[in-house]
Amino acid sequence: MAYEFFYWPGxxxxxxxxxxxxxxxxxxxxxxxxxxxxxxxxxxxMLALMRGENTSHIPFAPPFLxxxxxxxxxxxxxxxxxxxxxxxxxxxxDGRLWTHQIQLTITDVIKEVYNxxxxxxxxxxxxxxxxxxxxxxxxFRRDRMPKFLSWFEHILxxxxxGPNHLxxxxxxxxxxxxxxLVEGLSFAFPLASERELAKLPRVTALHKAMADRPRMKAYxxxxxxxxxxxxxxxxxxxxxxx
Amino acid sequence: MAYEFFYWPGxxxxxxxxxxxxxxxxxxxxxxxxxxxxxxxxxxxMLALMRGENTSHIPFAPPFLxxxxxxxxxxxxxxxxxxxxxxxxxxxxDGRLWTHQIQLTITDVIKEVYNxxxxxxxxxxxxxxxxxxxxxxxxFRRDRMPKFLSWFEHILxxxxxGPNHLxxxxxxxxxxxxxxLVEGLSFAFPLASERELAKLPRVTALHKAMADRPRMKAYxxxxxxxxxxxxxxxxxxxxxxx
Numbered sequence: 310m311a312y313e314f315f316y317w318p319g320x321x322x323x324x325x326x327x328x329x330x331x332x333x334x335x336x337x338x339x340x341x342x343x344x345x346x347x348x349x350x351x352x353x354x355m356l357a358l359m360r361g362e363n364t365s366h367i368p369f370a371p372p373f374l375x376x377x378x379x380x381x382x383x384x385x386x387x388x389x390x391x392x393x394x395x396x397x398x399x400x401x402x403d404g405r406l407w408t409h410q411i412q413l414t415i416t417d418v419i420k421e422v423y424n425x426x427x428x429x430x431x432x433x434x435x436x437x438x439x440x441x442x443x444x445x446x447x448x449f450r451r452d453r454m455p456k457f458l459s460w461f462e463h464i465l466x467x468x469x470x471g472p473n474h475l476x477x478x479x480x481x482x483x484x485x486x487x488x489x490l491v492e493g494l495s496f497a498f499p500l501a502s503e504r505e506l507a508k509l510p511r512v513t514a515l516h517k518a519m520a521d522r523p524r525m526k527a528y529x530x531x532x533x534x535x536x537x538x539x540x541x542x543x544x545x546x547x548x549x550x551x
Numbered sequence: 552m553a554y555e556f557f558y559w560p561g562x563x564x565x566x567x568x569x570x571x572x573x574x575x576x577x578x579x580x581x582x583x584x585x586x587x588x589x590x591x592x593x594x595x596x597m598l599a600l601m602r603g604e605n606t607s608h609i610p611f612a613p614p615f616l617x618x619x620x621x622x623x624x625x626x627x628x629x630x631x632x633x634x635x636x637x638x639x640x641x642x643x644x645d646g647r648l649w650t651h652q653i654q655l656t657i658t659d660v661i662k663e664v665y666n667x668x669x670x671x672x673x674x675x676x677x678x679x680x681x682x683x684x685x686x687x688x689x690x691f692r693r694d695r696m697p698k699f700l701s702w703f704e705h706i707l708x709x710x711x712x713g714p715n716h717l718x719x720x721x722x723x724x725x726x727x728x729x730x731x732l733v734e735g736l737s738f739a740f741p742l743a744s745e746r747e748l749a750k751l752p753r754v755t756a757l758h759k760a761m762a763d764r765p766r767m768k769a770y771x772x773x774x775x776x777x778x779x780x781x782x783x784x785x786x787x788x789x790x791x792x793x
Contacts, residue, residue, distance in 0.1 A: 361705065361709050365706070365709040365710060365711055366649050366652070366706075367702070367705060367706055367709060368652075369656045369659075369699075369702050378645070379644075379645050379648070381648055381652065382652050383652050383655040383656070385655065386648060386651055386652050386655060389648075389651075390648060402621075403620070403621050406621070406623055406628060406631075406632060407608050409628055409631075410608070410610075410623065410624050410625050410628050413625040413627065413628060414611045414625070417611075417662075420659075420662055424666065424670075428666075428670050428671060428683065428687070429670060429683060429686050429687045429690065430686075430687070430690045430694075432690075432694065441670065441671065441683050441686075444671050444672075444683075445670070445671045445672070448671065448672045448674075452672075452674065457611075460609070460611050463603065463609060464607070464608075464609055467603050467607040467609060468607060469607055
């Protein structure tokens with residue numbers, strides 16, 4: 310049976326990390342909220358689950374995944390669940406956990422990226438908190454982004470199976486997520502990202518290798534890949550780069 | 552062999568969620584960074600692992616746990632690893648995942664609590680970002696805290712095994728973590744928390760039930776439980792409550 314994937318349509322957001330894994334694995338899935346209401350899909354089908362209709366495992370927020378009777382929310386938990394099933398995580402517990410930890414660190418960066426343009430109130434507009442965003446984004450560019458990115462470089466370097474992958478000697482969902490993180494940072498902070506990535510050859514090479522995988526290439530060129538825009542996690546506001 | 556637990560000594564912080572699980576389970580563990588350097592413990596032993604000495608699974612940040620050759624970082628991942636082993640999570644995959652998802656939602660609240668007093672720069676002092684903190688904390692009290700806490704009330708209500716536990720019919724680490732969340736919020740935002748909790752009988756009852764468990768009671772009264780203070784996640788600044 311196809312996986313049912315639930316996320317806000319029209320943006321990449323947190324859901325995109327799951328989409329990349331499903332797409333790269335060639336898994337069969339329905340992007341429910343992008344479907345038609347007359348087919349029982351669309352945003353209303355997503356909101357029904359969030360109201361607890363037909364489940365006691367009520368997601369706090371999208372993204373979430375339904376696989377038969379199982380519902381999993383939180384990007385990193387969805388990928389933990391899917392990883393072994395779609396061939397994008399090691400089979401042994403230690404490797405699965407390590408992949409999950411890397412993903413949880415990506416979750417942490419993502420939250421800080423979001424706060425760089427919404428430091429005070431997630432429900433208000435950027436222009437209503439612009440001065441605070443300028444202050445916060447400067448710290449993100451100077452301290453946080455380099456700290457996170459150099460950790461990825463460090464663990465690639467420390468991988469005993471070689472620096473081509475984050476975990477072991479084959480591609481995991483963590484590699485695909487690091488691709489997406491680099492892609493997003495390069496969109497949101499083109500100047501700062503270029504400067505940082507120049508110091509990080511392993512991260513840069515991994516990003517390129519993931520973009521060149523046949524199914525990734527096909528997905529990235531498809532209409533299913535919505536472009537980055539000023540409503541997702543990664544937003545290009547020139548005031549926040551430098 | 553005893554679990555080796557690593558976290559900054561002297562504060563509760565994110566590590567406290569793990570400590571509560573270990574303590575309630577009566578597990579044998581060494582709180583490494585609180586030990587003596589002459590015994591090979593203390594903060595230097597923690598920092599050595601973060602530099603990648605003797606491991607390729609380098610933690611980005613504390614807390615982390617070592618169990619023989621396995622190293623796990625991130626509070627929620629540590630609890631995922633420990634849960635089944637110390638009797639604080641269901642044995643079946645669906646239940647384990649649901650417990651983990653609840654914990655990941657607690658991770659999200661915790662980050663927002665931290666940002667309520669550090670909205671701009673995590674490495675600077677509160678008084679250097681006080682006005683921004685006042686603005687952000689007001690949003691947290693008005694929108695975010697009620698949204699998170701009412702979700703916990705909602706899933707307690709939806710639990711088919713009854714509202715005494717978050718997952719199934721016995722205590723999991725998620726219950727202990729919700730105790731700690733309520734405890735922390737009541738310390739940091741006494742006025743706002745009291746107002747919210749008055750509307751949430753199930754969350755309030757769970758908090759009380761956890762505090763009454765014999766091993767929890769013993770731990771909370773011990774010297775191992777450091778008090779809340781103005782250096783952890785939960786901080787009482789009167790300007791931020793109301």
